[in-house]
């Protein structure tokens with residue numbers, strides 16, 4: 001930690017005045033953009049801008065800029081650097097300049113802001129003093145100076161004492177929504193956030209080391225630094241569950257970024273809202289890479305040869321379809337290399353031609369004359385004959401991924417044919433009703449199937465190449481119109497400094513082509529410029545396969561903690577998880593400081609993990625914490641009272657913070673009902689917030705979240721549910737920022753002993 005000086009009254013006044021100036025400038029910019037927006041909107045009526053779509057395009061561009069200016073209001077500025085050069089540099093959420101283009105504040109992501117996070121007394125990077133500005137609303141309420149140049153201490157104007165900004169941030173009460181850490185990013189985190197875009201970066205870190213925070217800030221940094229490359233392709237951020245996505249959804253907007261597609265693992269296939277897969281055995285099997293071969297076999301199995309000759313009637317004439325004829329057509333269709341639904345067109349074309357020839361021959365033979373019928377009429381008769389349609393469909397049916405998989409898992413014969421490599425017991429685990437809901441484990445299988453099946457209607461397919469060609473045409477159009485439009489805009493007093501690219505994007509937005517982010521989230525074949533994966537230890541090989549398909553450039557930031565893995569198909573090591581996709585070409589870095597959980601709790605959690613033989617990295621905690629964890633063993637009949645007492649006591653300790661009761665699966669409703677009788681609408685689920693400061697949840701749902709107080713009920717059952725693995729219990733214990741209470745009715749896992 002660096003040294004801090006006490007606040008001098010003059011300094012505070014100086015900063016208040018400066019920060020007030022920054023807000024004035026922000027307000028001016030907003031007013032400017034509001035006016036421009038209003039003028040653009042009005043311009044159609046005045047006739048200056050004739051073209052409605054151009055006017056709408058400009059309007060949506062200004063609306064975006066305005067939204068960004070409004071999003072950065074809270075803690076707009078948070079730092080100042082005093083440099084050897086004598087300059088002062090203010091660091092904030094966005095860059096600001098005055099009317100004469102003099103810089104007032106630097107965006108935290110700009111290279112010039114890097115020293116705010118990286119400079120130390122040993123490596124000053126030209127910085128003499130780093131000042132943290134703490135704001136409430138728009139007012140500076142406190143300052144903290146880190147002195148990096150010791151000569152500043154010698155002149156007696158400055159003294160030193162402990163660090164405040166970071167501690168204030170880590171001890172703040174939790175709200176149920178993650179906040180940004182832009183004001184207090186630590187140097188080991190900053191190095192990761194700012195590392196180059198290319199390649200696969202894996203960030204390993206124990207609980208609370210800021211992996212999620214780093215992942216989010218890195219997404220914002222990459223979009224800022226590589227805007228040209230990433231804006232059109234987009235960035236995908238993947239998290240474990242919907243409640244986790246809700247927990248983090250405010251961070252990027254507060255950093256002024258909206259261009260990131262956020263998705264939980266269950267939503268990666270557009271149109272499918274998958275539920276959790278609770279059967280660990282099923283999740284494990286469906287997560288194996290060999291499922292890719294099984295699905296390929298299932299698709300091939302739907303390209304069938306008839307058992308024998310098939311007779312068909314076309315307008316009263318009998319025709320015959322022979323197995324070897326079907327086989328030849330099938331081989332030629334497969335040889336196109338196209339997906340099933342698209343290759344079907346070749347298959348059908350060949351057989352229709354052959355059947356048309358057959359029909360003509362039959363007609364000629366029966367009439368005893370030469371070819372009198374027009375060939376195109378005959379072809380139409382064959383194409384529209386019901387018998388022919390049925391016969392061809394039986395051999396090569398157009399399929400959706402959903403249909404392929406629901407048939408595969410509902411029909412033991414299809415599964416046995418496609419998956420001989422699975423044991424019978426494994427196959428019987430996969431069998432289920434055709435209308436069973438899709439689970440997270442199905443999502444990569446559906447995606448795999450979609451890849452192999454292709455579009456049902458190939459003419460509707462919009463490939464990435466087609467989209468890119470469209471984009472080039474749009475750009476050319478935008479450039480042409482811009483020349484006329486800029487002149488018209490200047491006439492009505494709107495600055496015309498808009499690039500053709502911006503105009504094109506705004507144009508597309510108004511056409512509901514919307515931004516890359518939105519388009520990407522509805523288009524399965526979209527490939528992203530960068531993918532960020534959180535809680536990555538949980539991903540199965542098939543989930544990795546899906547994600548690598550979404551980013552063929554292999555530009556990834558992967559954050560997680562191998563020790564926290566609890567899913568049946570999750571990773572045993574980063575190497576085993578990534579090798580099939582990247583070989584050894586990935587960089588592994590580690591985060592070492594726990595900002596969330598006090599050391600009294602982390603020590604206990606590590607003890608439990610180690611007693612179960614789990615190797616955990618025990619990050620150094622930034623604080624010890626005020627309360628020792630409480631562990632109580634109770635008779636079953638005492639549990640309700642013990643829980644009610646414990647919750648009351650802990651709520652008193654955290655005084656307005658957030659409390660979670662983490663229970664075995666299936667007991668959420670009973671525990672929530674019990675607590676609701678006392679606390680009413682304060683009891684909720686998920687990550688809490690919105691007035692619900694008591695959350696009842698499972699360990700799997702709590703992954704990635706945090707609460708001021710955590711109460712764990714029956715830890716032994718949590719371990720049993722996870723197939724004997726201690727990862728979920730370890731995760732549950734490390735969600736706490738202040739207090740931990742463990743209540744058990746049936747024994748304790750190794751490493752835990754009753755405290756009373």
Ligand SMILES: Nc1ncnc2c1ncn2[C@@H]1O[C@H](COP(=O)(O)OP(=O)(O)OP(=O)(O)O)[C@@H](O)[C@H]1O
Nearest residue numbers: 169184185186207208209210211212213595596704
């Ligand atoms: N530099 C920082 N300044 C202030 N707070 C921080 C900093 N780094 C992390 N935190 C806080 O620490 C807590 C834990 O961070 P985060 O959730 O990102 O950790 P994690 O490594 O993803 O944890 P886990 O793996 O246990 O889910 C969050 O409240 C976060 O805001």
